[in-house]
Every structure is written in structure tokens, then in C-alpha cells.
Amino acid sequence: MLAGTDRKREILSVSQRLFKEKGYSTTTVREIARELNIEPASLYSHVHSKEDILDQICFGMAEKLLLAIDEVNDIYFDAEGKLRMMVDNHVGILTDDLNAAIVFIKEWRHLSEPRLSEFVRLRKRYEQGLREIIQTGIDEHKFNEIDKKFGALTILSTVNGIIDWYKPEGNLKPKEIADSLYTFIWSGLRLDN
Amino acid sequence: MLAGTDRKREILSVSQRLFKEKGYSTTTVREIARELNIEPASLYSHVHSKEDILDQICFGMAEKLLLAIDEVNDIYFDAEGKLRMMVDNHVGILTDDLNAAIVFIKEWRHLSEPRLSEFVRLRKRYEQGLREIIQTGIDEHKFNEIDKKFGALTILSTVNGIIDWYKPEGNLKPKEIADSLYTFIWSGLRLDN
DNA sequence: CCTACCGATCGGTAGG
């Protein structure tokens, strides 16, 4: 299977949690190994390097999000539908794998070249997808002639912000968060009329 | 003076830039020293430790922001005025010292106890100030009965998001950014009528 | 998956 062996998935899972708690740089391969009750050297049978782990977390999330936004822009035709589904997908993907999402958003810059540039390219493609949604709204005379880049980045930081406070065991469910955020963003962009 | 000697301010300035570029953990005291053309050991005449540098950056920004939001809640009486001035202050403080702002927002968790807890307390006080603004709007029947905590955190991530793309040499000035963000947030929270 | 190990580098101190 694509996700690798059981052991490999365990390594990724433990690493995500540690990278989230202490940051990538501060987490040591010794800590990861200890949580798995194996020797540090044994990790290297499953991953090429510490950065390899970060790489798989970051690109895994990036691919999920890109797939989702491409689907939105393929299927929906009006801005309202596009925005609603985009926010719903985005919140769903982040909350579904919160540790990975936090690492993806906060630790990607510790990737080294050439993967760093490849990652930045994927992120730009996502922003481009967001701009397409905003452009649809402008064409429909629903949105202000807002600077599309400004709008895309503002939407992104608004939805990504949930990772700092979302708690799976809390009473605010992903679907409700997505609904609130959609309303907030839609109203914020909407032309007054 | 409060900011310390010239040399100390140079150390903070160089550290802010390096912490922003590479993250706190990945930056070494040797790199900081090299940029100042001194030996690593010489840094310790001006700061107690590497963490001491991070401490001063994080608490410096926190104090500026707290002072500003307290002023807003003291002076302005209606939600529109409060929100407008809060966004303006917040964007102004972040953009005025962008490197420090980025470190403040992204690296504070590398503080160790007991300073870490003190920092978190300051951040909670700021969120409390934001909730006070939202409450004012609810009392005036301008805002939806939005969950105040959700609203405060969403506002925060929306305004903080600018640090990821703001460029001092760009054509979008802090005042314009603040105006756009204010409109976005105000409309997003506003009751439809 | 383990034992045994390595070169590099880390933050920081002593003493001037």
C-alpha cells in the first residue's frame, strides 16, 4: 500500500506528534526511537533520514489539499458553491489529521533543497486555486474587486488558523467550524447590496 | 535606556533576522556572533543565554500589543471604532518590526518554563481584550451571537496572517492592509440587516 | 532490528 508498512506508519505518527509538540529541529531521532521502543539506528531501515519523515508529512498534506481544490474548481460553477466546498474540504482535511496539519503548516521550511522549492510550488498552486474561486465571485459581481492575491492569502490564514485551537474532543465539530468560517469569509468578501 | 546598549540592540536585530530565516532552534550562537564579527563567547557579555534573546523579542512584542489593545478598550466606546483601531494598531505594530513579529508569532513556544507560561498568560490577556471588543458589538446588536472565543481566535489568525506575505518594499502599505482587513472582519462578523 | 561507534557541532564557562 502507498502509506508503507505498519512500522513506517507508526514512525510517521509518532514523529508528527513530536514535531507538533517540540518542533522539527528540536525533536531528535533518539526521541522518536524511544517512543517506538527501538534503537535509534533501527529507524533507518524504514526512513532515509530525519528530513525524509518531514518530507512525507508535508507532501502528504499538500497533495490532499491540492486534490481537493482542483476538484472544487472542476465541479462547482458558482463562487458560493466553490467557496463553501473549499472551506469544508480544507477544514475537513486539517482536522482529520491534526498533527500532520500542524507540521505541514509550521515546519515545512525545514525542508532542504530541492524539496523545499517543490513544496513552495505546490503551495503556490493551491493559492492559484483560491484565486480562481475569487475570480469566479468577481465575474459574478458577488465580490468586491479585491486584490486577488490579498484575498487568497487572507482566506488561507483564516482557515489555517484553526489548527491553533481546534480540539477533536471539543464541542465545536469540523462541520460547524467550516460553516462559521464560510459565512465569515463570504460576508467579508461580499459586495454590499 | 530600556532597549539596552547599542551592541545589545545589534544582537537582538541580527537574532531576529536569523530566527525568522531559519527558526530559533536551527540558529546557532556562532552564526549570530559571526554576523556581528565577534567571537561566540563575547555574546555572553550582553545576553545571559540564547533563550534570553528569544525572551526579549517575544515579550517586547507582547507588551506593545497589550498596551495597544488596552488603550483601545479604554478610549473607544463603540464596536466599530474599537475594531477599526485594534486592527490598525495590530497591523502597525507587526509591520513596524516585521522580523520581531514573525519570531514572536512563530517561535515563542521554544521558551522554557517559567517564562513560557508567563507568555501564554499575556497572549490570553490579548484574546480577552479582543473578546471585549466583540462583546461590545453584540451589545450594540451589530454582531451575530457568534461564539466569542471563536471570533477572537479567527480575528487573530486573520490579522497575524499578514506576516507571511507582507513586504515593506511592496506597494501595499500597512494602512491599506489594515483598512482591507478591517472591512473584511467587520463584514464577516456583522449582522445582516 | 541491534551493537558499536563516529565526526561534527552545540550552548556555554573560566579566566583574563
Add this chain to the structure above:
DNA sequence: CCTACCGATCGGTAGG
């Protein structure tokens, strides 16, 4: 602000 230095720890490899 420098010279000289230290104990600790890092990511990773060889070889089984």
C-alpha cells in the same frame, strides 16, 4: 571582547 576549552548531544553509518 578574546583565547581556550568542555561535556553533551546530534544525525547517521558499518556490519551483522
